Amino acid sequence: MRTVFRPFWSYDLPGTEAWLADMAGKGWLIEEWNLLLRRFTFRKGEPIRLTYQIAYGPYSRSPIASSLAAEGWGKRLQQGKWCLFENTQPSGQIKVYPSRKDILRRNRIISYVFTGILVYLLLIALIPLLALGLTYSNDTPIRIQPSPMWAATWTAAALAVLLLVLAIYSLIKLRAANRELLQGYTDLKQPSKPHKPAGTTMARMKLGWMYAPDRLEQWLEDKELDGWNLYKVGFGGTLFHFSKGRPRRMKYHADYQVVAGEGYFELHQEAGWTRLYSSPFSLQKWTLWSRENPEHAEYPELYTDPLHRLKHARKIAISYTLLFLPMILLYSLNVSAFIDSILRDEFTASQAWNTSIMFLSILLFGSFAGRTWLYYRRLKLQ
Structure with a gap:
């Protein structure tokens, strides 16, 4: 038997799966794991070629799905919401994987x-x-x-x-x-970079638009009506490049997806939408879509169900609130401590500076979270 301590195994699941497959190829087969203590126990056997996949979620406790079983997957280990699947087929021949x-x-x-x-x-x-x-x-x-x-x-x-x-x-x-x-799930490559058009161009920066995406959409559509055609989005999705052209009736939609499901991009592209930008960040998965609208036609919508977009806006507000709330609480505690220190001890310039910076940070992060809820409220009142 052999026990290996791997403290950050869950932060790099593809690496952990490749490591388990490599251990099996050397004859060390996973026998048990203690995820709380980050320990993996192996027994020595014959070298074998195996493919592993680690799944997480309530469904992992359920019996294996028939589609996975038909593809050769079997459960090797189970602990809590974690499940280790095993397959004797090479990864290149497997078409169905756990979610x-x-x-x-x-x-x-x-x-x-x-x-x-x-x-x-x-x-x-x-x-x-x-x-x-x-x-x-x-x-x-x-x-x-x-x-x-x-x-x-x-x-x-x-x-x-x-x-x-x-x-x-x-x-x-x-x-x-x-x-x-x-x-x-999807191709993460950015849309192909467009060539800079001839003629007059300009670039405008929009910082923090993801906290009020409806305002960005309206701003872009107004630019198009004035004859400024958007041709590129750069610098982390905050720098918008326009070229002077003909006025166009365009519809823009900024869509937030934590995980874009299979066929997400193909579905919208087949409906006539053009993907201008997809964020590469793991915390903010934004995609900017555009579609030209002919004269005397109703403006198209990426999602026709208003309730779907309202739920979407609520998810955005909750996500950013969860992101900024811990910082707001921590800074609030520090401001209270600084104010208490100022009242008890001698007032100094450094104390005033620190308190001011902390207070401004609370206002800044609070405004980010607050703007997302105002966006949700605007959609709700429509």
Whole structure:
């Protein structure tokens, strides 16, 4: 028997599956796993060529689907919502695989948490650096207040650095894993880059449009009526390139999909929609669609059911609220601590600076979440 400790196995499921297949090829067959302790136990046997796939979700506890069984899949191990499937066929010959949607949803939630931690730690580190820079530029003498518990201070600093490294490493691994997992659902390649048209062109930046996508759609449609034709979206989906041409009656739709199902792009393209942009980010899966509308015709809609789009807007609002709420709460606690310190101790410029930065951060992240709910409310009132 052989036991292997693999602490971040779930952040790189394709790598873990390839590792299990490689172990089987060397004669080490997975016998049991303890996912809480991150331990995998193998027994020695004959080398064999196997294909593994790890699934996650409530359905994993159910009997194996007939379509998977017909393709040669069998359950090897089960623990909680996790299930390890095994197949004796080479991966190139397998046409049906267990679903990845719940795994992608889980990875998205974990990414939200680590992104919040990363932003929080970076801003916490930035605030004293800005305060020191401001003090140094004004030639203000710097007074170091001795800490009564240096051991606790350095321990907290070391834990913060470790948490920062963990957050960065986890986000990198999750993003790479999601990119590979999503290949089973859709082609992630961006639309082909258009050539710059001849004539007058301009570029306009729209930051934070994903918090109010209906405002972006209306803005683009108004540009088209003025004769500014959108031909490219760049710089992370925030820079819009226009060329001067004829006025057009265009319909734009910004669509948010956590996991684009099979046939998602083909379905809309066959209906006459053109994909202008698809975000490459694992946290924000936005696709911008466009369609020209002939004269005297009703404007087309990407989703004809108003309830579907309302549910879609609600999902956007909940997703961004879950992303920003932890940071808002953490900054609120820090502001309370700073205000309490100012009331009890001597008022200093650095304390006022730190409190102001924290308060502005609360307003900024709160406005992001609030705008998504205003978008939901606008659709609800239509």
